Amino acid sequence: MDSQPLTETHDEIVRVLRDDGTPDPAVDPGLSTEELRKLYSAMVRTRVIDERLVTLQRQGRIGFHIGSLGEEAAILGSAFALRERDWGFPCYREFGAALLRGLPLQRFIDNMFGNANDLVKGRQMPDHYTCRQARWGSISSPIGTQMSQAVGFAWAARLRKDDAVALVYFGDGSTSSNEFHVAMNFAGVFRTPTVFFCRNNGWAISVPVERQTASRTFAGKGIAYGVPGVRVDGNDVLAVIAVTRRAVERAARGEGATLIEALTYRVGGHSTSDDPNRYRDKKEVDPWLERDPIERFRRHLGRLGVWSESDEDTLRAEADRQVREAIAVAEKTAPPQLETLFEDVFADPPWHLVEQRAELLRGPRAPSAH
Ligand SMILES: Cc1ncc(C[n+]2csc(CCOP(=O)(O)OP(=O)(O)O)c2C)c(N)n1
Ligand SMILES: [Mg+2]
Numbered sequence: 001m002d003s004q005p006l007t008e009t010h011d012e013i014v015r016v017l018r019d020d021g022t023p024d025p026a027v028d029p030g031l032s033t034e035e036l037r038k039l040y041s042a043m044v045r046t047r048v049i050d051e052r053l054v055t056l057q058r059q060g061r062i063g064f065h066i067g068s069l070g071e072e073a074a075i076l077g078s079a080f081a082l083r084e085r086d087w088g089f090p091c092y093r094e095f096g097a098a099l100l101r102g103l104p105l106q107r108f109i110d111n112m113f114g115n116a117n118d119l120v121k122g123r124q125m126p127d128h129y130t131c132r133q134a135r136w137g138s139i140s141s142p143i144g145t146q147m148s149q150a151v152g153f154a155w156a157a158r159l160r161k162d163d164a165v166a167l168v169y170f171g172d173g174s175t176s177s178n179e180f181h182v183a184m185n186f187a188g189v190f191r192t193p194t195v196f197f198c199r200n201n202g203w204a205i206s207v208p209v210e211r212q213t214a215s216r217t218f219a220g221k222g223i224a225y226g227v228p229g230v231r232v233d234g235n236d237v238l239a240v241i242a243v244t245r246r247a248v249e250r251a252a253r254g255e256g257a258t259l260i261e262a263l264t265y266r267v268g269g270h271s272t273s274d275d276p277n278r279y280r281d282k283k284e285v286d287p288w289l290e291r292d293p294i295e296r297f298r299r300h301l302g303r304l305g306v307w308s309e310s311d312e313d314t315l316r317a318e319a320d321r322q323v324r325e326a327i328a329v330a331e332k333t334a335p336p337q338l339e340t341l342f343e344d345v346f347a348d349p350p351w352h353l354v355e356q357r358a359e360l361l362r363g364p365r366a367p368s369a370h
Contacts, residue, residue, distance in 0.1 A: 011217075013231045013263060016238035021299055029081075029241045033306045039080055039237060040301055041315055043072040043294050046096030048319040049105075053112060056327065057272040062112050064126045066092050070235075070267030071201055073293030075169075076100060077240030078197050078262070081248060082167055089137040089150035089168040092127050093199070097169075101134035109326040115333040121343075122336045135164075144170060144177030147196070151183045154192040154251070165251040167195040167244070172212055173204020175221060184259070188225035191256035195247040196227070198259065199234065201266035206279040222259035234262030235293040238300075264293070335368060 016027045031039065046068060053065040068075055071093065079088060079097035088097060095108055107119065111129040114122030119130050120138075130138035137146055137153075150168035157164040174180060175198060187194045198218050202209055215221055219229030232243045240262060247258035265288040269276045301307035342349060342357045349357070 011231075013233050014239050014243050015233040015236050016242060017233075017236045017296060017300055021303060023238065023300065027239060027242050029238055029245060031238070031241070033304075035080075036301055036304070036306055037311075039076060039241075040294075040297055040307065041319075042080075042096065042100045043076050043237065043297065044312075044315055045099070045319040045322075046072050046076065047294060048316060049095070049099075049323050052320070052323050052327070054268075054272060056112075061331065062126055064272055065112070066127050066271040067268050068093050068096055070288060070292065071199060071264045072096060073237035073297065074197075074199050074234035074240055074262040074264045077237040078167060078169070078195075078244045078260075080237075081241045081244035082165070083248065083252075085135070085163070086165045086167060086248060087135045087137065087150075087153060089146040089153070089166055090139060091143065091146060091169050091171065091174070092139055092141065093171070094169050095127060095129065098129065098131055098134055098136050101131075101136055103129060103131040103134050103136065105322060106326045106329060107131065109323070109330045110333065113330040113333070114335070115330055116336045117330075117333050118336070121340050123341075143174045144179030144183075146170065147174070147177075147179045147183035148186070151187050151192050151194050151257075154187070154194040154257075155190055158190075158193060158254075163193070163252045165193045165195060165248050167197055167248070169197050169199065171204060172198060172200045172202070172209050172218055173207060174198075175218055176204075176212060180221075184222065184225040184227055184257075187257035188222075188227045191254070193251035193254070194257040195244065195251060196222075196257060196259040197244070198261045199264060200261050201234075201264050203266050203270070203276075203280070205270045205274060206276075208280075217261060219259055219261035227257045227259050229259040229261065231261045231263060234264030235291050235296060237293060237297050265291075338365060 014027060016023050018024055050067040050069055056062045057065050075094050075097050079100050108129050110117040112126045128139045137149055147168050147170060150166040154166040200218050204212060217231060219231045222229035230243050232239050243260055247260060250258060267288055338360055339357060342353055
């Protein structure tokens with residue numbers, strides 16, 4: 001695998017798990033049993049948390065969630081391929097990868113509630129956690145912004161002779177943002193150690209990929225910038241690891257950026273605020289349920305004899321217990337103090353903010369909607 005050039009045709013889709021379920025030894029990243037189990041557990045944990053958060057939103061206990069149902073292989077596999085010293089620059093759909101990198105579950109759930117322990121002090125939407133210790137960029141809602149941040153980070157790392165690589169996540173829709181073109185161009189010219197990880201999940205809210213681009217592939221967009229592109233089956237976690245590792249190694253060697261297009265599918269709505277039945281035929285979803293990345297990986301582990309029914313039951317029960325505990329703690333935590341609204345911008349707040357703060361604190365506090 002390592003000696004093969006990155007595909008130039010952009011037609012080939014790299015896979016490890018073949019139709020008959022056996023792995024292709026030429027591409028298999030060769031994980032140890034312990035690594036396989038850890039990776040699978042992280043994928044299941046992500047799904048369990050996702051499902052619980054959707055329920056919480058439906059119960060009116062949190063305001064919003066943006067999930068990763070069906071995209072766990074692309075999200076977790078790519079994060080798994082990073083080395084500890086590398087950085088991830090996420091968009092809003094990769095909380096599972098952040099947890100794998102070391103985001104504490106409680107901190108994530110505190111952000112979902114925007115409570116007093118939320119590091120962003122309840123000022124952001126849910127799913128906008130931050131975690132520097134996991135070497136993870138903080139999340140901005142405007143799509144694409146993280147791409148120029150990742151390229152800037154990677155360029156700075158190169159100037160400092162630090163071999164850290166920056167991997168940036170974005171969706172198919174974000175390839176139409178200014179930031180994509182700016183970032184790809186800079187990465188191509190300066191050969192920055194950046195991995196562009198495009199989750200092609202078929203949709204950008206209600207816009208299907210056919211309306212997003214006339215290009216045959218998203219990987220092919222790299223040609224214009226001198227950045228090699230590669231397509232990978234984004235529901236095959238081992239293939240995602242294989243191609244991401246190659247791109248990370250290539251970047252660390254000083255050979256520049258790679259654009260990865262991971263073909264996957266957004267099985268759920270865009271977010272809990274979206275109803276995909278308004279614009280998408282359910283028949284389109286069914287074949288993707290058959291290609292569920294978690295089921296597929298579990299079948300592989302079962303064949304290898306490294307995962308049993310009882311492992312599955314223990315894992316799901318444990319993941320469910322952990323998320324419920326974190327939710328119970330977060331829900332009991334008070335909201336941020338009102339005066340925190342006035343912090344973090346001015347060292348010496350101007351007089352009008354001092355007055356507004358005093359006025360706010362004189363009045364009663366309105367109850368939360370959640
Ligand atoms: C600059 C900007 N324009 C529009 C939006 C509204 N918006 C939020 S997510 C989204 C779709 C993004 O789709 P994609 O990049 O494919 O990512 P996905 O949600 O499918 O993971 C849009 C248009 C935004 N957040 N920022
Ligand atoms: Mg998309």
